[in-house]
Amino acid sequence: MRELEYPFKAEEIIKKKKSYKKQLLSESTTSFIEKKIAILGGQTTQDIKLVLELFLLNYGIKPSFYESEFNQWFEDGMFSNSDLESFAPDLIYVCTCIRNITDFPQFSDDKEAVELKRKEVVDKFRGLWASLSQRYNCPIIQNNFEYPFFRLMGNMDASDYHGRVNYITRINCDLYDYAQSHGNFYICDVNYISSAYGLDRWSDPYYWHMYKYAVSVPAIPYLSFNVANIIKSIYGKNKKVFNLDLDNTLWGGIIGDDGADNIEIGQETALAQTYSEFQEYIKLHKQMGILLTVNSKNDNDMAVSGFNRPDSILKMDDFVSFKANWNPKSVNLAETAQEISLLPESFVFVDDNPAERAIIDGEMPFVSVPEIESVEHYIQVLDKSGFFETTSLSNDDLRRSKMYQENVKRQQYQSKYANYEDYLKSLEMKGEIHSFDPLYMSRIAQLTNKSNQFNLTTKRYSQSEIEEVAEDSNYITLYGKLEDKFGDNGVVSIVIGRIKGENKDELHMELWLMSCRVLKRDMEYAMMDELVDKAKSLGIRTIFGYYYPTAKNSMVKDFYSLQGFEKISEDVQGNTIWKYIIHDIYQKKQNVIKVNLKN
Amino acid sequence: MMSREAVYERLNGVFREVFDDDTIVVNDSTTADDIEDWDSFEHINLIVAIEEEFGFKIPMGKTVTMKNVGEMVDIILQMGE
Helix, strand or coil: HHHHHHCCCCHHHHHHHHHHHHHHHHHHHCCCCCEEEEECCCCCCCHHHHHHHHHHHHCEEEEEEEEECCCCCCHHHHCHHHHHHHHHCEEEHHHHHHHHCCCCCCCCCHHHHHHHHHHHHHHHHHHHHHHHHHHHHCEEEEEEECCCCCCCCCCCCHHHHCHHHHHHHHHHHHHHHHHCCCCCCCCCCCHHHHHHCCCCCCCCHHHHHHHHCCCCCCHHHHHHHHHHHHHHHHHHHCCCEEEEEEEECEEEECHHHHHHHHHCCCCHHHHHHHHHHHHHHHHHHHHHEEEEEEECCCCCHHHHHHCCCCCCCCCHHHHCCEEEEEECHHHHHHHHHHHHCCHHHHEEEECCCCCHHHHHHHHHHCECCCCCCCCHHHHHHHHHCCCCCCCCCCHHHHHHHHHHHHHHHHHHHHCCCCCCHHHHCCEEEEEEEEEECHHHHHHHHHHHHHHCCCCCCCCCCHHHHHHHHHHHHCCEEEEEEEEEEEEEEEEEEEEEEEEECCCCCCCEEEEEEEEEHHHHHHHHHHHHHHHHHHHHHHHCCCEEEEEECCCHHHHHHHHHHHHCCEEEECCCCCEEEEEEECCCCCCCCCCCCEECCCC | CCCCCHHHHHHHHHHHHHHCCCCCCCCCCCCHCCCCCCCCHHHHHHHHHHHHHCCCCCCHHHHCCCCCHHHHHHHHHCCCC
């Protein structure tokens, strides 16, 4: 919904939230995932909650809420709480503020006394977080603290340990230390967003004294949007790809008319510098695992010449797909999505031309189409939109762009082989398939939330749920890594089966997924071989497979049939159940991947 | 200066948007009891929306003493001078 995308009109959201909610629930064609969210507030949270609901619905997440009574954030989370226990939150948001800190430094305090006060404040929070993770074992989002709205000493408030600005800064750093050393714990950076909004307006005391809001009501959408971004990132709804226009987007001018020598890029003019800074900003995303693609109405050679300028920050090899032609941009975008095996909904389409944006927006409603305004504001609009809000950085994220480039090389290499099996063998693939390993828990959880296409049940798991399943002897878990002569694909397949039956001889597959980046490499058969091997060793005789159709996973409709399962039931929705009897003699299903080689 | 009628016209629009109800018509004697969803939380949103509509902030002392919509309009007229 356009009204809920950055840059949004905060006052309109506050005013019209009822009608927005109706629209989101009635017009939306998205299938929502449902999440239970507990808000523990150190201030009034009513509107924070209602606006958060709008942003989450807009991201395809339908929340239900538990809300603590005013200022019961500590008591509600610290002690046994039957209401919260029966609510069983999927996620907890601790919405505290500087007003919840009561013990500030006094001028008579020496340095040790201030340290001690600070430790007490932080220990109280640490106690709360420990209690929450132990009782509810779910992701926790914690507000850091906004700066105080007054400075007794003026500037020295920042540098002297008696100053509140100094005190808050140090407490925030303590929060970050905790976040760095604890998984499933996320900071909501109120300190940053209140600065960006304007601290004086954010902390207007009127709203505290009138309504016990530490954030002014008109600023609430910025807070709620920020929280919604963290939540959608945790549940795997981030964007993954920039789809970029060229003329007047990545450089100034029309390269087809002006020629590569005359476009605005480099350091010669103010405008050229602005475009260069934007190219740098885009390029930085590559390191984070965001894929860069080009979608431009241009002659291909002309377009390429722009990036061959020595002062161009972006180079041709930064892009995993490059489409400069005269096709409609929606066609280009759809083709690019197919090439890199991602859905269009993972794309952010960046184009200065409102007409092109309107076409994509109309034809491909799940593609994000930010209104980027003018070049000096491109970065701010894209950055504040939270498309790539990061809640974990796996090694795979950092290597992703490289992996996609390796895939392009594989495709070129494939054309040299007449026979597909010869090609697969020539890749010299090595698989590593084992039970879940602590090393990969965050990647495993991430995959369960991100994979949509090659996913039989589309069951989502948080990292703590993955850890529980890994510990539980009633489950068989497998992760699969795949490497070949072109590079390492990392963890690409996950299988979870639950052991059931009187004799514990049945295995029910709760999850089977694979990353589309390794389609047609026989990795799914390698997983089956290992699964059967493992199941056999535990005395399991029958494996039951389940396929639940969604809008996106039709490619695995016949997956279990290909694995040699027999269909035993199908309901009207197309949900199917499959059965596989493990015989004493099992013929391995693939011989192109060498699995679990000892070094 | 705005007329009382003009203030009412704009105010009605604000009420309708905040309470998402196109049938609302407020007058001097309307109070929170007359509008079903008008609780203390919605009151906050209402004040914020009125401030946005008329382009000024109502000081705290005045917000807390308002008894009905009539007094609200008095304040708006005063502030608008």
